[in-house]
Amino acid sequence: MLSLSKIHHIAIICSDYEKSKKFYTEVLGFKIIKEVYRKERDSYKLDLALQNYYCIELFSFPNPPKRMSRPESTGLRHIAFAVENIEKEREKLVQLGITVEQIRVDEFTQKKFTFFEDPDALPIELYEE
Structure with a gap:
């Protein structure tokens, strides 16, 4: 058995980076730790903290496939x-x-x-x- 100590972070890929960035920071109240643009991937990576605890990585990628949510699907x-x-x-x-x-x-x-x-x-x- 592994000796896990806690969940380190949750990674989320969004379809509209600016819209999701605004939602997670202005609606949910996450604080931006670091934001980088990765030119080779044409992708943003936004590290977010809640109550000073780093917990979400928000990513953008060109044309990511849609995630099934309803009906409930396998996965997270x-x-x-x-x-x-x-x-x-x-x-x-x-x-x-x-x-x-x-x-x-x-x-x-x-x-x-x-x-x-x-x-x-x-x-x-x-x-x-």
């Missing part, structure tokens, strides 16, 4: 972020014009959660701690 299902007050955070998303599912309660933990999508329909979950 969604990314989830912990929040203290899910109603408050859901309302912020709604005010920004983002479609957010109704808040549900996890049948096993009794914790509240909801889903919305990034600009490429990647499912994102908010989970109340």
Whole structure:
């Protein structure tokens, strides 16, 4: 068995780099650590942090294939972020014009959660701690 200590980062390929960059920084509140353009790949790489913790790499590539999201498909299902007050955070998303599912309660933990999508329909979950 490997001795893993934590998840280091999540890599996301987007179809519209500027739109996704704005979403992850201005809507979700990630801070930019480093942004580079890799000429040989015609690709941007944006390193993002949440609460000073490096956790997302946002990539652009020319003409990436679409990711199936619905119906649910094999592979990464969604990314989830912990929040203290899910109603408050859901309302912020709604005010920004983002479609957010109704808040549900996890049948096993009794914790509240909801889903919305990034600009490429990647499912994102908010989970109340």
